[in-house]
Amino acid sequence: MASSEQIRQRIEEFARQLTDELGEVDEADGVCWLDAVENQAIEIGDAIAAALVKQTTVQRPHGDESLCPQCGKSGRYRGARERELIGRRGPTTIAEPEYYCPCCRKAFFPADPSDRR
Secondary structure (H helix, E strand, C coil), rough: CCCCCHHHHHHHHHHHHHHHHCCCCCCCCCCCCCHHHHHHHHHHHHHHHHHHHHHHHHHCCCCCCCEEECCEEEEEEEEEEEEEEEEEEEEEEEEEEEEEEECCEEEECCCCCHHHH
């Protein structure tokens, strides 16, 4: 895992690249030039946050089985399913493990990793 300093340096380099690619900021996108710059930065930050959430949920470990919240019997892992949620930074897509209970004949999505076997 990268250190905080390494991550900060990578973010600064990424910001320089984006600044070059995006070019001049249009003052019409805000009340003044600084407001327009901040609006652009917030939009980019929200996109990065959404991408990080999605990547992290895809890589999250899962078990082969999980207890069905309805009947308490064991369900089998079927794969990851994407769904859109509203997070603190707006809409985001997550990938969460889907399990299937043969007794209830329904799919379920355990919210807590400790619920998995």
